[in-house]
Amino acid sequence: MDDAAALHAVVEGAREHLVPWMPWAAEQDLAGTTAYLAASEEGWRSGEAYGYGILCDGELAGSCGLMRRIGPGGLDIGYWLHPAWTGRGLATTSVEALVRWAFELAGIDRVEIHHDAANTASAAVPRRLGFTEAGREPVRGGPTAPGETGIDVTWRLLADREGRGDRG
Numbered sequence: 001m002d003d004a005a006a007l008h009a010v011v012e013g014a015r016e017h018l019v020p021w022m023p024w025a026a027e028q029d030l031a032g033t034t035a036y037l038a039a040s041e042e043g044w045r046s047g048e049a050y051g052y053g054i055l056c057d058g059e060l061a062g063s064c065g066l067m068r069r070i071g072p073g074g075l076d077i078g079y080w081l082h083p084a085w086t087g088r089g090l091a092t093t094s095v096e097a098l099v100r101w102a103f104e105l106a107g108i109d110r111v112e113i114h115h116d117a118a119n120t121a122s123a124a125v126p127r128r129l130g131f132t133e134a135g136r137e138p139v140r141g142g143p144t145a146p147g148e149t150g151i152d153v154t155w156r157l158l159a160d161r162e163g164r165g166d167r168g
Helices: 004-018 023-027 030-046 090-102 120-128
Strands: 049-056 059-067 074-081 110-116 132-138 151-159
Touching (some): 004 059, 049 090, 074 090, 090 110, 090 120, 110 120, 120 151
Parallel strands (some): 074 110
């Protein structure tokens, strides 16, 4: 909760970059950021979600997390960066770490990344990490953010027999 002002400042500075893909960013204020952090703490306590800040050179660059919202045995990965920090491999490195942590949790047999078909930057991360494109489906109700096409792309990585991500 001590990081609410810092996280809000990063969101505010990244708003134009985030709004095309993330509806929550359009009107995120400090109270919304504080509520998000409170929900994140509850997610950790309940084991339903694990949120992390992405730091680079001691500065907050964005956020990522694992969420239990794709059914038993699965975790969904989400991530975003302030545009000043893109193109440095931070999202890829963060997601790679999330994959390792996900498969250390009991009962996890797959991780997924979901993004709109128009969000090519988000697609590059799972592609680099050996995820398999598992499907494309229209979003019920259509696009939720201005840059979206309304087609949800799902990328999946399955655990190997030892519980690690299987890239092959």
